[in-house]
Amino acid sequence: MNASYGIKSWLFTKDHKRIALLYLATITFFFFIGGIFATLIRIELLTPKGDLVSSDTYNKLFTMHGVIMVFFFLIPSIPATLGNFFIPMMIGARDLAFPRINLLSWYLLVIGGLFAIFAMVAGGVDTGWTFYTPYSTSYSNTWVIATALGIFIAGFSSILTGLNFIVTVHTMRAPGMTWFRLPLMVWSNYATSLIQVLGTPVLAITMVLVFCERTFHIGIFDPALGGDPVLFQHLFWFYSHPAVYIMVLPGMGVISELISVYSRKAVFGYGFVAFSSVAIAVLGFLVWGHHLFVSGQSLYAGMVFSFLSYFVAIPSAIKVFNWTATLYKGSISFATPMLYAFGFIGLFTIGGLTGLFVAALGIDVHVTDTYFVIAHFHYIMVGGTLMAYLGGLHYWWPKITGRMYPEGWAKLSALIIFLGFNLTFFPQFILGYLGMPRRYHAYSDEFQVLHVLSTAGASVLAVGYLLPAIYFVWSLRYGQVAGANPWKATGLEWQTPSPPPPHNFEETPVVTHDAYDYSTTVGEVIEVG
C-alpha cells in the first residue's frame, strides 16, 4: 500500500485498499455537506415561523440533505469503504475480482456527486429526496434533471460494487475458507450486494422515466398527460425500501464483528445471523407498498404489505437477540468500537421496534409523513448505520493506518454522539404522534418545545461528529503505532502487518478454523466463565 506516492498513483490505483480510502475521503466530504444542510434545517426549526431562510430555500435544504446523505453517503458508506478494504482481506484474497471496475465505481460515484453538487450550486432542487410525481416532473422549477442524473450515475457505482463483491466472494476465497467460515461481515455485505445488483436498476429506470416526462412531456406519471402518479411511488419504493437494507445490512455485519471481538466469543447462532441477512435481502423486496398505505392503493394491497412488513422484522430481531446472547459469559472489553456497537444495538432496537408501529396500518395512517417517520428512519440510518460505520472505522483504523486513535477522546465522542443522537431524534417521535407533518418550513407554536430540544441535541451531535474527524487526522501522525493485531482478533485481516502490504498477504493464507475461534489468537489463556 505504501509502494508509491503521488496523486497519480492514487487516481490510477487498482488496489482495493487505496480505492477504499478514496471512497473514505469522498463520502466524508459528502457527509459534512449533508451535515451542513441538516444544521441549517435544525436552526430554522428553532422557531415556529419560517424566519431564517425562505420556504423555497428550506425545501431545497431538506431535499439536498436527503439526496446527499442517502445516495452519496449512506449507500456507499460501509460497503465501499470498510467493505472494499476488508472483504478481500477477510476471505484471504489479494484484491477484489475486478480491480479496474472497482476503480470505475469510484469514478462513477464522484461523477454522480459532481452532478449533484452542480445542481446545488446552480440553484438547488426542491422535490424531496423521494421525487414524488407529478411535482417533480411537471411542477418543480429546480434542477431535477441534474440531480436525477447524478443519482442515476451513482447508482451504477453501487451496482458495480455489488457485482464485484458477489464475484469476489464466490471465486476468491482462500483455501479452507468455506461459506460457513466466512466472517458475518462478509455474509451481510454479500446480501447487500444482491440487493444492489437487483434493485438499483429499477431506480435507474425510474430516474429515466422522470427525465422523459420532464423533458419530453411523455405521459407516464402526470395525470394531466395521461400518466399515473402512484406508479412512480411503486417504482421508487421498489428500490428505496430495499435500499434501507443496503444501508443497514453492512452495519449489521460490522456489529457482528465488533460484538464478537470485544467479548472474545464466536457470535451466538452464527448460522441464524448469516441467513437472517439473506432473508432480509429477499423479504426486503416484498414490502415496498408499506410506503403507500394512504396513497389510495387498495385496502387489500395495504393489508398484504403490512403483513409482509412484519415478516421482515423477524430476521432483524433474531440478530439483536443473538448479539445480546453473544455477550453472555464473554470477556467484555469497553474499547471504543464496542461502545459504538452497544449504541448501535440500543438505537437499532428502538428504530426497529418503532418500525412495528409504522407497519401497523391503523397507526401508519396517522404517523406517515410526520416526524414520527423521520425519527424512525433516523434511528435506523443514523443510530444504526452511522454508529456501525464509526464503530467499524475505529475498529479497523489501526489496521488501515497502522496507528491507534486516542482512546480517551474516542470514548468521549462515542458518548456525546449517543446522547446527542437521542436528544435530537427522540422528541421527534412525540412530535410526529402529535401530528407535526414532515417537510414543514413553519409550524404551529405548540410544537416548539420539542423542536428546541431536537435542535439542542443536533448541536451536541455535531460536536460528536467533528471530534473523530479531528483526532483521526491527528492520529495519522501522532497516534501510537498499532502492530498487526491490537485487539487479538481472529479475522484474516489481522494476520498481516498494519497497514497491510500491497497484496495483503505475504503468502495466501490457509484457513483451518471457523470464524471467531479466539483460541488461536489470544495466546496464553486464562479461562473464564
Next chain:
Amino acid sequence: MGFRLFPEQASTISFEVDHLLYFLLAVAIFFTVLIFCAIIFFSIRYRRRSDRELPHAVHGGLPLEIAWSVIPFGLTMVMFTWGASVFFKESRPPDNAMQIYVVAKQWMWKLQHIEGQREINELHIPVGRPVRLTMTSEDVIHSFFVPAFRTKQDVLPGRYTTTWFQAVKPGKYHLFCAEYCGTKHSGMIGWIYAMEPRDYEAWLSGGRAMGSLAENGEKLFDDLACGNCHKPDGSGRCPNLVGLYGKNVQLASGAVVKADEAYIRESILQPTAKIVAGYQPLMPTFQGLVTEEGVLQLVEYIKSLGEKPGVPEGSGVTPALNREVPNTQATRPSNATSTPRNR
C-alpha cells in the same frame, strides 16, 4: 403555547388508534428494557478482567433461536391483525355519512358542502355524525391530515380518494397538508370546526346564497349542453343518467363497473376509457372545459337524479347511499361492494 405528549382525541377512530398505540408501546418498552438490561447486566458481570482471558465458546442453541423467532412473530401478527382492523374501519365510511367534497390545489383546500356552502382552508362539521370526504387535486399530490382525528388520506390529481371521520367533541382542530407539494406546503393548513349539530344547522343556514351543489351541477349540465345527448327520458343514442349512481354498468368491453363518483368523473373527462355496452363512443371529452369543482357539481347532480321524490334535497346525506336502486339489473347492494380505496 401548551405542551403535551399525546394529541387530542376528537374522533371515534382516535380512541381505537390510541389503544393500538398503547399496545405497541407496551411491547416496544418491554423489549427495549429487556435488551438494555441484558446488555448492561452482561457487560458488567462479564467485563474483561485480564487481557489474556478466554471465555468458553458457546455455539448457540436451537430452542432459544426458535423461541426468539416465534414469540416476536406471534406478537407481530397480533399487531398486524389489530392494525388492519382499525384500518378497515378508517377506510370504509358508514352508509349514513354526510358528504363533503374537497379540491386541493397548491396551496389551499377548497371544501364544498352538498348544500352549497364553500369554504377555503376551513371546514365546519357537526359533532356525532360521520362525514365522508371525496377528494381530488388540481395539480400535485396533497394529503388531508387531521391529527386530532387520526385521519390522513392522500389527495391525488386525476382521481378521487375518500376518507371519513366522526368528530366526538366540539372544537377547533388542525388541518394539515401532509404530502410535500412545493413552496408553501407548510402553509397549506387550515382548521376543522366541529360544532354541536344545532350550531352546525345554524351555520349552514347562514350562507346559502350560491345554491346547492346539485343545483349548480344542473346549471352546468345545461351550460355544457349535456342534456342535448343525455335526455331525461332516455331517448336518443345516449344512456339515461337517471338512477345511474350506484348501479352496475355493463361495458362494451364486457366488464361490469359500479357507477361510483370516480366512474362518473371518468365518463366526463375521459369518455372513451369505458364505453357503455350498446352505445357508440360519441361523447366528447370535457377535459379542460370544466374544473374539478365543476365535475364534482356534475357528479352531485347526476347522483341527485337518482333520488326518489320526497327525499328532501340537500339533506346532506349522500342520496344514492340510502335509496333503493331503481333499476332492475341484478345489482348487489351497492355499499357492500364499495371499497373507496380500491380503484
